[in-house]
Amino acid sequence: xxxxxxLSGVQPSGKLHLGNYFGAIRQHIALQEEGECxxxxxxxxxxxxxxxxxxxxxxxxxxxxxxxxxxxxxxxTAFFRQSDIPEVTELAWILSTVTGMGLLERxxxxxxxxxxxxAPSVGLFTYPVLMAADILIYxxxxxxxxxxxxxHIEMTRDMAGYFNQAxxxxxxMPEARLDRAPTVPGTDGKKMSKSYGNTIEIFAExxxxxxxxxxxxxxxxxxxxxxxxxxxxxxxLYALFATADEKETLAxxxxxxxxxxxDAKKLLIEKIDGHFAxxxxxxxxxxxxxxxxxxxxxxxxxxxxxxxxxxxAEVREATGLTAPSLGRESGGxxxx
Numbered sequence: 001x002x003x004x005x006x007l008s009g010v011q012p013s014g015k016l017h018l019g020n021y022f023g024a025i026r027q028h029i030a031l032q033e034e035g036e037c038x039x040x041x042x043x044x045x046x047x048x049x050x051x052x053x054x055x056x057x058x059x060x061x062x063x064x065x066x067x068x069x070x071x072x073x074x075x076x077t078a079f080f081r082q083s084d085i086p087e088v089t090e091l092a093w094i095l096s097t098v099t100g101m102g103l104l105e106r107x108x109x110x111x112x113x114x115x116x117x118x119a120p121s122v123g124l125f126t127y128p129v130l131m132a133a134d135i136l137i138y139x140x141x142x143x144x145x146x147x148x149x150x151x152h153i154e155m156t157r158d159m160a161g162y163f164n165q166a167x168x169x170x171x172x173m174p175e176a177r178l179d180r181a182p183t184v185p186g187t188d189g190k191k192m193s194k195s196y197g198n199t200i201e202i203f204a205e206x207x208x209x210x211x212x213x214x215x216x217x218x219x220x221x222x223x224x225x226x227x228x229x230x231x232x233x234x235x236x237l238y239a240l241f242a243t244a245d246e247k248e249t250l251a252x253x254x255x256x257x258x259x260x261x262x263d264a265k266k267l268l269i270e271k272i273d274g275h276f277a278x279x280x281x282x283x284x285x286x287x288x289x290x291x292x293x294x295x296x297x298x299x300x301x302x303x304x305x306x307x308x309x310x311x312x313a314e315v316r317e318a319t320g321l322t323a324p325s326l327g328r329e330s331g332g333x334x335x336x
Contacts, residue, residue, distance in 0.1 A: 006035040006177075007140035009042040009082065009131075012059035013049060016066045017199035018272075019184040019192030022240055025202075027144055027179045029071040037077040038138050038304055039067070041297075044082045044089070045131070048124045064293045066202060069283035080300035082134065087308040092133035094315060096126060098162040104128060108151055116195060132156040136171045137308045144177040167318040170311070182240060185233045187216045200237075203280055205273065213269050214262075223260040234264045241271040 008028055010016075016025070031037055041063050043056060050056045060081060072079055082088065104110070107128050114120055135143055135156050143153055153176040160171035183191060186198025193199070200212045216233050229235040229251040239247050250267065253259045286292055316322035 004035040004141040005038065005138060006031050006142045006144065007038045007040075007135055007138055007174075008144050009040045009045070009134060010063055010067075011042045011045050012056065012063045013046055014059060014194045015062060015199070015201045015203075017192055017194070017201050018237070018240070019186070019199065021070070021202050022184050023146060023181045024144070025067065025070055027181060028067075031144065032073055032076050035142065038140065038307075039072065039077055039079050040082045040085075040134065040304070041080070042082045042134070045127065048121060048127060049118060061290070061293060064297060065283050065286055068286055068293065068296065069279045070202075071279070074296045074300060078300045078303040080297050080304050084297070084301035085137070085305050085308050087305070087312045088130070088133045088137050091137050091312060091315060092126075092130045094319065095132055095136075095159045095163060096129050098166050099129060099159050103155060103158060107155065108148070128152055128155045129159070132159045135174050136160055137311050138304065139172055139307075139311060140174050141172060142177045143174050144179055146181065147178065150176050150178070163315075170314045170318055184240065185236050187212060187233075189217050189233050200272070202276060203283060205280065209272060210269060213265050213272070216265060216268075218261040221261075224257050226257040227254040227259070227261075229254040232261075232264075234261060234268055238264070238268045238271055241268075241275050 008024070008031075010020070010024065028037075028039060041060050043060050046056055046059070050059070064079075067079065068074070104125055110120075110125060110127065113124060118124060131152050132155065135153075136159070143156075145153060153174060157173050160173060164171060186192035186196055187200065188196065188198040190196050190198060201208070204212055213234075216237070218232060218234060221227050232254070235250065235254065238250060242250070250264070254264075313322070
């Protein structure tokens, strides 16, 4: 039975945190059992907010190390840098020629980013076109996303339809896969996000981990008083790692009184530290030899580009950009 082709990308915009882990990474690792996976590091997308070469390079390496340490298997999954597939930008341009301005003007993410003070560059405006090219160039069937990204999948389907109607059917219609990922509270109680500066990094340890967890906002209920676990950020984070019995035991201690938030935070630190201990050691080993990560991404790009080239051959033929009479099949220059 043919497995579905699954695609997802992660933008290298900073250190990955618990929100990324529970909201996406854990699901991505599990999806390797369900389909033919293409996972990429979206460094081209990151250029809309990062213009520092050294910073972007480090963020890309950090994402690669994190995914590999947490269980992504490069033998089963094509794992690669977006920028290593130049055909994706070619397809983005072609899609832009059949896409109306009105569709892009309705993008929620564009409006949200402007509201956060990000400069309204052309790249930010056309971000959905590049995202559509990412999805369509591999003829992806399933795209795991959060609710806030569903509109991008709908826009991708629109662009595929515009192309298929203008030329001929080349692209299948991808489907969004909504995972029931938990909402991960940040240290301030809002949704954990780099843009809010409220994160706990996946591989934080020692003083850094302690500082982040001890900074989780709690109420002023005295130590001796009963507390409601359902209204506490520390308990919500602990519950992400704990078994059902562990959650019930801690909830009972909250309700009984006598448990301070400081002690609850220490339990959370132990949970985080223990959960990622093995992956942390794997990450250290991988980081010690940069050539391993570079070779892994290169192999992934080779697999992904083979698919991208096949798709673009169809696109070029459909649009008339490539024709046998031009002599390109033999490697010669186009004739006048």
